[in-house]
Amino acid sequence: MAKADNPVSPLAPARFPDLPVIDGAAFAAGAAGVKYKGRADVMLVSLAPGTTLAGAFTRSSTRAACILDAQAKLAAGGDDAAGAAIVVNSGNANAFTGRLGESAVAEVTGAVAAALGVPGGRVLSSSTGVIGEPLPADRISEIVPALVSELSPGGIAAAARAIMTTDTFPKGAAAEVAVTGGRVRIAGIAKGSGMIAPDMATMLVYIFTDATLPAPVLQQMLSDNIDATFNAITVDSDTSTSDALVLAATGRAKAAAITDAGSADGQAFSTALAGVMRDLAQQVVRDGEGATKFVEVRVTGAADVADAHRVAMSIANSPLVKTAIAGEDANWGRVVAAVGKSGAKADRDRLAIGFGDMILARDGFRVPDYDEAAASAYMRQPELVLTVDLGLGDGARTVWTCDLTHRYIDINADYRS
């Protein structure tokens, strides 16, 4: 919810996309007053019997109670035939809240299970907001019956707004894929990185499809695509206690089940899923705190993919690279230093660095016809591509980041004060 002093990011998409209805998924949003006043701060999703679930979560060792609960429930499996639900609140992260945190999760998911008639083991929850303060679970459980009565297949846009903390725009993306026997749809929403109050540094992502996919196949497709999408973005290198992505397949489309990720249908679906995930991930970066530049970092020629990822993230997280970009300074020497500190295999004398289509340095040295004016002009664009070729192997990775601006300091130094 953009405050008066928190205008919509200059990198925001023109509008929220028209998301397709996913048969079997219904949404409601409501105001529980967890922290914010006068706005929806809870979303409820009910998922029809037969829905399969997959998830990806923060690897933080101080992760929130709701994350631990969701991981345990997904690991336990449970009965797809029973239906499922997702409940999310903004305003409080329910992280580092000890046993109180666990009982809050039990109360909220229990209220949803009772109201919808689904097993508690099939109700996943997320919380996003301040760390270390007890979650007023009763405020959420009290409005669950009202939310259930308002569930609607078209409610996804309102749900995308309810999970915002200080994001400056709601985030959605969709795809449609032709598979054997018909077409299937994918719709996803996300929140994150538009934080005035960065204790709320959570990224939450919910993606729904009407395709029919057994849970292990669904999980495999999610895992196959996470490294090149959500694990390939960074705003400020600070991993949250509460990142969560849940993928639900309702199986209601008039199309054949996809039982093999490697089949033609499986590959087509996975490609479409990756596109939705990449789109949502990039929208999170576009709403990065204080961001004025959207930056794609393309690393090629690494010894392997892990090294390419390491180099790309070292550049994307470098405060010196990010402040140079904010200052529209074509300071490619800082990219060299970020490659050097990454820990990945690199040979100074094989390194090539480019901004957009311009190669600035090659074989470990500035190109003879280096054109500072052209490089500087390029930096004034709002969307930038930095390329690094390590000249060693076939490892490649592209990641996305934003610049580091005065507004980042304002947003993060002024919180709570």
Place this chain on the structure above:
Amino acid sequence: MAKADNPVSPLAPARFPDLPVIDGAAFAAGAAGVKYKGRADVMLVSLAPGTTLAGAFTRSSTRAACILDAQAKLAAGGDDAAGAAIVVNSGNANAFTGRLGESAVAEVTGAVAAALGVPGGRVLSSSTGVIGEPLPADRISEIVPALVSELSPGGIAAAARAIMTTDTFPKGAAAEVAVTGGRVRIAGIAKGSGMIAPDMATMLVYIFTDATLPAPVLQQMLSDNIDATFNAITVDSDTSTSDALVLAATGRAKAAAITDAGSADGQAFSTALAGVMRDLAQQVVRDGEGATKFVEVRVTGAADVADAHRVAMSIANSPLVKTAIAGEDANWGRVVAAVGKSGAKADRDRLAIGFGDMILARDGFRVPDYDEAAASAYMRQPELVLTVDLGLGDGARTVWTCDLTHRYIDINADYRS
């Protein structure tokens, strides 16, 4: 050299310390006009026959030509009896300059070797400044004869100024230790982190002693102490291409040789050396770009020292922790998140977090008598201590960092523009 718009850091020591004369070491500073005008930008140190050398250097894979040269020379050993020299310029890092960089190092160290009559393999060099621009080595080699004529045992303070880039104060520290047969002295200088032009993100450290120490013992003592001193500081997580620490022992003191790091003399000397190294390292942080707070992060109870280091650096490098400190916000939840993302073993329910003497959270939860007003009052001090006990083992590490302020953005976004 502090510019008008670059006032001396509020965290600077009151004055440059009186450094003892180290018999066998002589210093000169001069103006070569590498980049800066009207100030000394080259320092020369001559070291008497019998001097042993040890070094520690950046692990960057894109390290500068002078670093590679110094590492090769130290690895090759060489004849202690021949004397040695160190030559350093500011204004140009001679990094990512390919073969031109190598020939520049050869020219500068060759000029010094010829003028002093020491073997080229015993002349180490450093360069600090912009990355990627060819070093005008001739400007430096031209002034070498004049520098040689001005060498003086008392010239160390001027040398400390000559190696500054945009540091806001020169950095020195000293110690004296009683060992068998007499007293030995240690004097060191450093530059770093006070950068208006952060391509000059180099830390250079030179420490001299008149003790008699065989090179392997000297190197062992340096290596033993580096992790808890210079490897335990961070300003912005961006490792330089040019960090270098050289330790030289002239053997001129009237005291017994220290041939065993584990002996009583060896331990006394190592402790004093560690003190000088810690002092210089902390001065680098006190001159951190834009710093207004000096922050000590003490981690205890980790599974091992490596984990303690990982957690401490994760906190010390977290932009969210550092902006909270800049904003004087007692935002301990961000410390929790930084512990969680570190990758070290941690158990949320054993974690304790404190600011100064106040414990804010224990056993994974805010303490019952948590006092926000007292915590906020504490944050207004210029020097802060953050404590984290992981409750798992005996691993401990203390590191030092500074806050992340608007001035950091100014310094780094405005460079070159």
